[in-house]
Amino acid sequence: MAILMPKPDEAILARREAVVEALRAIVPGEGTVSAPAAMRVFETDGLTAYRQLPLAVVLPETVAEVAAVLRYCHQENIPVVPRGSGTSLSGGALPLADGVLLVMSKFSRILEIDFDNRCAVVQPGVTNLGITRAVEHQRFYYAPDPSSQIACSIGGNVAENSGGVHCLKYGLTANNVLGVEFVTMAGEVIRLGGKHLDAEGYDLLGLLTGSEGLLGVVTEVTVRILQSPETARAVLIGFPTSEAAGACVAAIIAKGIIPAGMEMMDRPAILAAEDFVHAGYPRDVEALLIVELDGPQAEVDFLLSEVEAIALAHGATECRISRSEEERALFWAGRKAAFPAVGRISADYLCMDGTIPRKELPRVLSGMKALSEKHRLGVANVFHAGDGNLHPLILYDAARDDEFERAEAFGADILRLCVEVGGVLTGEHGVGIEKRDLMTEVFSEDDLRHQQRVKCAFDEKHLLNPGKVFPVLHRCAELGRLQVHKGALPFPELPRF
Ligand SMILES: Cc1cc2nc3c(=O)[nH]c(=O)nc-3n(C[C@H](O)[C@H](O)[C@H](O)COP(=O)(O)OP(=O)(O)OC[C@H]3O[C@@H](n4cnc5c(N)ncnc54)[C@H](O)[C@@H]3O)c2cc1C
DSSP states (O other), X not given: OOSOOOOOOHHHHHTHHHHHHHHHHHSOGGGEEOOHHHHGGGSXXXXXTOOOOOSEEEXXXXXXXXXXXXXXXXXXXXXXEEESSSOOSSSTTOOOTTSEEXXXXXXXXXXXXETTTXXXXXXXXXXXXXXXXXXXXXXXXXXXXOTTTTTOBHHHHHHHTOOOTTHHHHOOXXXXXXXXXXXXXXXXXXXEEOSSSOOSSSOHHHHHTTOTTSSOEEEEEEEEOEEOOSEEEEEEEEESSHHHHHHHHHHHHHTTOOOSEEEXXXXXXXXXXXXXXXXXXXXXXXXXXXXXXXXXXXXXXXXXHHHHHHHHHTTOSEEEEOOSHHHHHHHHHHHHTHHHHHHHHSSEEXXXXXXXXXXXXXXXXXXXXXXXXXXXXXXXXXXXXXXXXXXXXXXXXXXXXXXXXXXXXXXXXXHHHHHHTTOBSOSSSOOTTTTGGGHHHHSOHHHHHHHHHHHHHHOTTOOBSTTSSOSSOOOGGGOSOOOOBXXXXXXXXXXXX
């Protein structure tokens, strides 16, 4: 295991029984889980290579319970890891041996649907798709659509600033959340934003969105809902090379067309998805684009013809426009099932998530081929092409000698390549533990120190989700440079890892 977590505090482990008893007094009955066998289902998230049983699992049902649990843990110096549905691909919800796992799945109610103000107020455990399901009878929907939308929670989406196919045109979670209620580690309940479009003061809502459970526990979310477009159609476009597909993506955007979604898959991903879902994807192409246009019928028809012309000019060998809603859904079904489809062709895979400037796509793709040879591992590629957000899936078998270590090294090299061409380490899956140790590739010591000052303003004891996002555990007390005097470390009582 290459990624190290903070060493558990033996003093907390030693008083586990008393801690569980105190938690049970706050969240009684089945709301507090402490038997190892019962906690097993919570030991990992979507980054399944890493597992850890927590000290205890707590499933509160009210904001008062959340606040009381956090207040108790704050007072007792016990770490807390918030968890939604546990689909994080970067290990953000990985438990800590000496920490409480605070699972928000019982917060599963839609509190209010306000069609006049085009928003909905929901609890954080509501699934992403659950919001659309609750408003679709009035032809409304919630736009950000991670492929995991059937399972992932809106609280997790806020914490990860999640994206999806439709974020190219409609924005990420950050652009679709109007307000949140959250609880700080000290147990204070705070509200940010609301149904109104703007708020005075610092943009703390922006700060909380994407904070990966490090600043507070989200207990309520107000989201923007949109009216469903009059029509939506998708087109499948096959290319003989990934480079040609990449150039076509750039040309579509350069023409001023912003599709509702523009996704790309390479040959291994196309074949895996087609074998799994039978979406009608061509098998004889090296790259496939799915481009969706939505809006009034006349506009969609016109834009489809424009996209088709651009595609043919870039050497497309296949161009198939969906003729019905069922066919459009089928085109997307293959893409949305691409991850599990790849799971059928490889014993294990690591899903990476980097973002690059769109025009660097050909360079990064050929760089990735070279890295695949260097690390002797295959890779299947699925991209949110319009956003330049890459999801290389590194294929490996954990049961074979050093394949997991090579897969991690391959993944780190891909992310370094993204940074080298002017991109960033993450598009939508967060930093978690997966990219934590690569943060220094992007940020200077000063950058990181300032980010951690923000963390300290919310959680001065560094108890919320420690070991995630930041590469070195600077506690708030040691934010200055670490000066070792005559071999003596300052603040020797603080854990370092
Ligand atoms: C098959 C598959 C496909 C995926 N596709 C996409 C995709 O297309 N786009 C995308 O963006 N992501 C995708 N993901 C990643 C994942 O689904 C998202 O990151 C999602 O937002 C996580 O939500 P969750 O409820 O599962 O959160 P969890 O995994 O439980 O937690 C994720 C992080 O959020 C924090 N957190 C959770 N709930 C709260 C809360 N109430 N308050 C404070 N912090 C909280 C946790 O501490 C953790 O750091 C995919 C995952 C899988 C397995």
